[in-house]
Amino acid sequence: MMSKIIRIGTRDSELALWQAHTVQKKLNDLGYQTEIVAVKSQGDIILDKPLYELGITGIFTKTLDIAMINGQVDIAVHSMKDVPTALPIGIVQAAVLERANTVDILVHKGNLDFLNSEGTIATGSLRRQAQWLNKYPNHNVVDLRGNVNTRMQKLQDSDWNGAIFAAAGLERINLKPENYIDLSWMVPAPAQGAMVVVAMENDDFCKEALAKLNHTETEICTHIEREFLKTLEGGCTAPIGALATFTSDKIDFEGVLFSLDGKEKHTIKKSCTFDSYKNFGKNCAEEILNNGGSALMESIRRDLKK
Missing domain, CATH: 3.40.190.10 (Periplasmic binding protein-like II)
Structure with missing residues (x-):
């Protein structure tokens, strides 16, 4: 056959x-x-x-x-x-x-002085935008669209200080430049990499x-992350990050929900055992929703409709 x-x-x-x-x-x-x-x-x-x-x-x-x-x-x-x-x-x-690398990276123009002052960063992702503004509130974030090659070219042709990419995408097609830094503080998109x-x-x-x-391990981790996402957003796009990782005896999870401007942040860090992962992502999301996440999701839905 x-x-x-x-x-x-x-x-x-x-x-x-x-x-x-x-x-x-x-x-x-x-x-x-x-x-x-x-x-x-x-x-x-x-x-x-x-x-x-x-x-x-x-x-x-x-x-x-x-x-x-x-x-x-x-x-x-x-x-x-x-x-x-x-x-x-x-x-x-x-x-x-x-899974490959899960990290987001900042591709920059060779000068990082702007991190301590004012700067303009490009990304088409609400999740990256919110986390960037949370850390760098006086920066400006502009929209950047298109496939990896297009976005890389737009960055070169612009006067922006940098743009945020998934490391995995650039590594896969050998586009990762010398001028980049790992944003290990940024929680990746569910199933990134x-x-x-x-x-x-x-x-x-x-x-x-x-x-x-x-690959079973990746299947389980991405299941948890995507279940967390699905429970939180209920069909609406929002700044949500999630990462589950295997250790020798358990699965560690970190999930975040931000407001669009990055000022409000809900975060959860928990672990589960290998035999209890089935509703774990959902439970983590419900914990965030019950602690103020529901109201935030409502306001994000309203803002995105404008």
Whole structure:
């Protein structure tokens, strides 16, 4: 039954193609036949509006979801942090690959003096914006959109002091410059650094193939983080960070919710055992919601509607 050719759907950015080729190689090594089908994403095309204004969850995954449902591709590879916590009906998570670097980095112009005074930083992420403003309240944060290459070029062409990127994305395509610092104080996006492969729920052949690529530890950590996100935001974008990490005997978790201006911060740090992780992310989120997080989420929803 190895005869079926698995069509791997991907966006056509350099990073997306790198991710698709990585999955292709792993499947080929197991003896499966594959082909890559690149699809242009609306998220790459509509660059004049911030993502959260488009009112679409998963703008980067939507085009591929449609291609899968229409039968043009069999599976799709995504940066897991871009994937909505609720997948479309008929599509399932089939594999989470071993996680890479989870850190956010600041790419700068070679001079960091602005950190002690006033500066302008670029990011399209509400989470990065809020955490940056929390630490550097007199800085200005501007919107930055597009794929990694586009954003890197925009930074070079601008008079900004720096821009924030996920280390993993730049490392994967060898774009990480010399001028950067690790923002180890910034809590990453849920599932940052992890790649997920989705398949159609009724496609047992692809699901069985992809199960062989699944990395259990990463699957569990990203499950906790995404459950935390899903419980907190309930369908609305907000500045939320989450990171779960395995230690020898437990799973440590840190979750944060910020106001858009970074002034208000709710944080939780807890651990769970390997056999009690199932509702752990949800419980952590509920603790934040009960301690003032609900009111903050309401005000974020109002602000984003304006």
